[in-house]
Amino acid sequence: MKWVLLAIIVFATVFSDLLQSYEMKLSGEQTVDRRGLAKLLRTIVSRRYLVLSIVCMAISFFAFMALVQIAPLSFAVPASAATFVLETILAKFVLHEQVGARRAAGTLLVLGGVILLAR
């Protein structure tokens, strides 16, 4: 059961983040003020994938809550940190972000740190 929940978390998170990043890149730079908030809310409503990404995020959130109830945090946190690597790879090939050696090395260091922290 915990592996099923983990799979749900990983896929929902990865899908949600990719869709969100894709849509936000297309929507142009947002601003942080009152008018920016109104524009952002309009963007969320008008872009279908953004709504889908929030739904995926909610699925991942509730699955994580369920996982924490049946498995220790020391399993849940490092296992869900696996989304890191998957998302960085997909960001390179799907979103066409430039992931150079330095960024890849830094991401791996962070992953190692998260796994150590959760033990």
Next chain:
Amino acid sequence: MAGNRQHPVSGLTSLQTQSYRTHHLVRSARETASRVVPVNLKTLLLILAVIVFNSAGNLSLAYGMRHVGESVGLDPLGYIRVMLNPAVAGGIVLLIFWLLMRMTLLSWADLSFILPLTSLGYVLAAVLGYVFLHETVAPSHWIGTCLIFAGTMLVGSTQSKTTGCSGVSR
């Protein structure tokens, strides 16, 4: 834009106006160039806010859930009852703001840039637990914290946005 401003001094020759415009063009180009270097203050501040709102939201939510005293199963009414708890409601509000700020951040920078940087929240949680809750931190935890910090610095030194606005459709 400075270039569009009406020049207060009348009687400039067209050549002088031309050089005035060129000067401003050069300056604005220089400003654009300086904006492209790895990461600007605006982005860093928003990353910090995203980390703080996520940690505070999760903390408030966890605190509330622990004090509600009933386990929420698949009963939707149970979720509604739980949300009436102030700590849970506050946590949800903080997380809604976290989501909105993270979306804004994603419009400014790469996903592969934001992910490692916002993981500084794990470091924040460990440090806060050590300072305020007097939790013992095992040596492996300090090593983990250092690894995350080093990794974050490494990623933070790369270009924060490597795709244009229409970069995805390329």
